[in-house]
Amino acid sequence: MNSNGIELCESTTDAVHPRFAKKPVYALGGMVFGLCVGFKIAIVQLAVGPDKTKNIANAVKEIHKAKEKGAQLIALPECFNSPYGTQYFNEYAEEVPSGATCRALSQAAAEAGVCVVGGTLPERCGPKLYNTCTVWDSAGKLLAKHRKVHLFDIDIPNKITFKESEVLSAGDQITTFEFQGVKIGLGICYDLRFPEMARLMADQGCSLLVYPGAFNMTTGPKHWELLGRARATDLQLWVALVSPARDTSAGYVAWGYSTLIDPWGSPVAKLDEKAGTLFADIDLSTIEEVRNQIPIRCQRRTDIYNTIQISK
Numbered sequence: 176m177n178s179n180g181i182e183l184c185e186s187t188t189d190a191v192h193p194r195f196a197k198k199p200v201y202a203l204g205g206m207v208f209g210l211c212v213g214f215k216i217a218i219v220q221l222a223v224g225p226d227k228t229k230n231i232a233n234a235v236k237e238i239h240k241a242k243e244k245g246a247q248l249i250a251l252p253e254c255f256n257s258p259y260g261t262q263y264f265n266e267y268a269e270e271v272p273s274g275a276t277c278r279a280l281s282q283a284a285a286e287a288g289v290c291v292v293g294g295t296l297p298e299r300c301g302p303k304l305y306n307t308c309t310v311w312d313s314a315g316k317l318l319a320k321h322r323k324v325h326l327f328d329i330d331i332p333n334k335i336t337f338k339e340s341e342v343l344s345a346g347d348q349i350t351t352f353e354f355q356g357v358k359i360g361l362g363i364c365y366d367l368r369f370p371e372m373a374r375l376m377a378d379q380g381c382s383l384l385v386y387p388g389a390f391n392m393t394t395g396p397k398h399w400e401l402l403g404r405a406r407a408t409d410l411q412l413w414v415a416l417v418s419p420a421r422d423t424s425a426g427y428v429a430w431g432y433s434t435l436i437d438p439w440g441s442p443v444a445k446l447d448e449k450a451g452t453l454f455a456d457i458d459l460s461t462i463e464e465v466r467n468q469i470p471i472r473c474q475r476r477t478d479i480y481n482t483i484q485i486s487k
């Protein structure tokens with residue numbers, strides 16, 4: 176309890192920037208008194224086509240443009256070097272980090288002096304293929320690598336049938352990394368549907384979850400934003416959803432609508448279906464604000480969840 180009678184949740188300070196540690200922000204009457212710490216994110220909704228070299232060059236160009244506009248963390252979409260589809264993954268796949276796409280991302284991050292969440296690419300590792308996100312620091316060093324954990328296998332008759340598992344292998348790791356002392360978690364597209372995975376990343380102290388994803392014209396309008404808002408609301412953190420632009424001539428038509436969602440669960444900025452870049456400030460103090468005002472993190476009844484018997 177602070178001097179204003181506001182209940183403060185002990186566990187809130189471990190999930191935010193270390194500069195907040197032991198310095199909670201007190202929230203009262205909609206005003207926040209405390210430090211404002213954050214960074215500028217650019218969410219780049221790239222147009223992706225069949226020409227891999229062109230896709231990579233376009234990503235590099237957009238990274239430099241975003242840096243010029245002040246972005247500190249730049250996020251690219253799922254499958255940005257290749258059209259999305261199981262028939263393409265083998266042809267476009269590369270080893271990480273020695274392949275041409277990774278080399279271009281590393282160089283762009285270093286030249287621009289920014290952190291790049293490099294969307295995803297089909298990764299070749301021995302006989303296996305993965306859908307993999309790489310993260311590059313401002314010196315061009317590989318900071319993190321996340322292999323999609325939940326493969327996109329669905330069947331909605333007459334709408335969409337997709338079976339990534341026919342060609343891809345699933346990752347088996349939870350991936351987080353640190354950017355300027357802020358912990359960030361990674362998930363890829365279908366991973367967004369699994370709250371358990373997001374909670375593990377939140378429990379590791381993430382303030383932001385970044386999901387490169389390419390939802391489609393059936394599930395996109397129904398679930399893309401809803402799922403992002405659900406993850407942000409449940410876990411009281413920032414969520415960035417990064418899609419490729421919509422191309423109606425492609426075999427798989429991406430929904431677009433890249434969105435940044437705040438810890439209240441509100442979309443604070445979003446694109447439409449066209450190629451473009453969204454710039455926004457991520458204010459980490461909002462995490463404290465929400466967690467202090469709605470302290471669900473220290474109200475969870477794990478004693479019940481972990482022991483209750485389900486009656487038949």
Ligand SMILES: O=C(O)CCC(=O)C(=O)O
Pocket residue numbers: 326327363364365366368388389390391394395398
């Ligand atoms: O979950 C969905 O509806 C779409 C997922 C997807 O497109 C993917 O995992 O690549």
